[in-house]
Amino acid sequence: MTPKPRVPNVLVRAQLVEAEDRFIASWGRMGSVWGISRTMAEVHALLYITGTEMCTDEIMSRLGVSRGNVSMSVRSLLEWGVIEKVRIAGDRKEYFQAEQDVWSMLRAIARERIKREVDPLLDVLDEIGELAPQASRNSPKDVKELQARIEAVRDGFGVITTLSHKFAGPRGAGLQTAAKLLARAPIGRTKKHTPKRTGGTR
Amino acid sequence: MTPKPRVPNVLVRAQLVEAEDRFIASWGRMGSVWGISRTMAEVHALLYITGTEMCTDEIMSRLGVSRGNVSMSVRSLLEWGVIEKVRIAGDRKEYFQAEQDVWSMLRAIARERIKREVDPLLDVLDEIGELAPQASRNSPKDVKELQARIEAVRDGFGVITTLSHKFAGPRGAGLQTAAKLLARAPIGRTKKHTPKRTGGTR
DNA sequence: TTGAGATTTCAGTTAATCGTGAAATAAAGT
DNA sequence: ACTTTATTTCACGATTAACTGAAATCTCAA
Known part of the structure; x- marks a missing residue:
């Protein structure tokens, strides 16, 4: 049926x-930067990029890591x-497959x-x-300042957290919608920042 | 002048x-989670929370870390x-002080x-x-899928990066504005019920 | 209930990261 | 130029996190 491929299949x-x-x-290296163990990130990458359900042994041999390591990584990912988890009829092994929707995946990560952070x-x-000592009318200046600084940080992260809960919740198109919304909104200067990224991999 | 404080000053x-x-x-523990060295985060926290300009020796003794470590941390923070850096007249030492605006600080961190990530x-x-093998009309299905998945991830992160460049640039009220904007916007279903999260920690 | 196969746990090992301190370098004063 | 004081660098040791492998535990079919 299919015409002979121009490139031998083995090569492809x-x-x-x-x-x-x-x-x-x-993806694994990225994991380290994120404080996720390398293996955990690799297992996820493997399952995502192949799109196949795989069992422990397959993961082990493909990544060259130990059984215990796979077990723990898989558990965290779950x-x-x-x-x-996926059950395959007539097979006692457990198989695993990755969420295939990228946004859902990114939301989960976020x-x-x-x-954790x-x-x-x-x-x-x-x-x-x-x-901390409560600031009052006749507190020394530094006590007032300390309270002010703590509150400032607290508020900043508070806003961020509220947003995240709203937009990175497990269901809903939160992140994606937010992204589109923001991409459109004109904030401050509308300088069309240099495209810049010419793949310079350092 | 000042009336006698109700609490002894030493105690305050x-x-x-x-x-x-x-x-x-x-803040230091947070640093570890973020892949920033603990000391670097601590130095930053110290300078931020005290609001004072400090020299290397002051930082060393307050945090109990080595000179070399302070030197490297300070450099990264710069x-x-x-x-x-702050110069103080008639003093050869270099002093350092932290950015005091929280949003500007958060933008810099983001x-x-x-x-890096x-x-x-x-x-x-x-x-x-x-x-990767280019997908074409008669490519095997898995080649097409591979390309599709790579592209999906690429696009997802692409959107995120574009946004960040726009909103976390060194100047402008980007992040703050974005935060406010998003906090207001009604996303997806406008299901108003369940206030649900009672500021519950964790 | 038994046992073969599958999974989890964890003590010990290995790898990666962080921090130290002293030597090298730079900067400012005399 | 020389001395003094401040700063940076970097080989090494310490600390922490990750991984291994084998024993313990679990699961399910017969």
């Missing part, structure tokens, strides 16, 4: 696998809600990071605000 | 220092644009993180997209 396949590997590698800071800020 | 001062220390500690990924994605 090799390129394909290489592209996948590169994607996996850079908690994040970016992959899910949500999880906010939870911003929320705890807010808690501490509240606590410190109460603990 | 101790509380003040403790509040500062707590702020510094949690690059990030969140602190600046900007720097995007630069998102931009490199985009570069790689572009590269992979070109490198």
Whole structure:
């Protein structure tokens, strides 16, 4: 049926696998920067980029990591809600597949990071605000200033958190809509910032 | 002049220092989560929360870290644009003080993180997209899918990057305006019920 | 209930990161 | 030019986080 491909299939396949590997590698490196373990990011990348459901052993051999490591990574990814378990009839193994919608995936990532990064800071800020000497009419200047600074940070992150909860919630087109909305809105100077990015990979 | 304070000054001062220390500690912990070295975050926190210009030795003794460490941290913070050098007449030492505007500070942090986290990924994605077997009419299905997935991720991050450049640029009220704008905008379903999240920490 | 296969746990190891301190360099005063 | 004081650099050691592998636990079919 199909006319003979111009490039031998084995070659195409090799390129394909290489592209996948590169994607996996850079997503993994990204993970480190984000404070996510490299393997966890790699497992996710693998499942996303291949789109296939895979079992523990397949993941192990493809990424060359240990069983325990895969187990823990997969568990975290399930908690994040970016992959899910799949049962295959007549097979006792568990298979996993990645959420395929990018925005949903990005929202999940954003949500999880906010939870881990911003929320705890807010808690501490509240606590410190109460603990610190209360500013009153005749407090020394520095006490007033301290309170003011704590409150300023608290408010800043407060706004950010509110927004995130609104826009990165698990369901709804939050992030995507926000992105479009913002992309349109004319803020301050409308300088059409240099496109700039000519792939300079450092 | 001032009427006798109800609380001895030494005590107020101790509380003040403790509040500062707590702020510094949690900002520092935050730093680790962000892939910023703990000390760098602590130095920044110290300069921000005290609002005072400080020299290397003062920072060293207050945080209990080495000279070299302070030197490197301060340098990074200068690059990030969140602190600046201050010269004090008749003193050979360099003093440093932190940007006091929270939004400007938050923008700087966002900007720097995007630069380190998102931009490199985009570069790689572009590269992979070109490198991978090109999808054509008679490509096998998986090649087409691979290209589609790469493009989807690329586009998602592309939107995010564009936004960030627009809103987290070094000058202008970008982030702040965006925040207000979004906080107001009705996104998707205008389902008004369940206030639901009671500022609940965590 | 048993057991083969699948998954999870975790103590020990390895890898990556961070911080130190002293030596090298730079800057300012005499 | 020389001395003094401040700053930066960097090889090394310390600290922390990640990963391994094998034992323990779980699951399901018979």
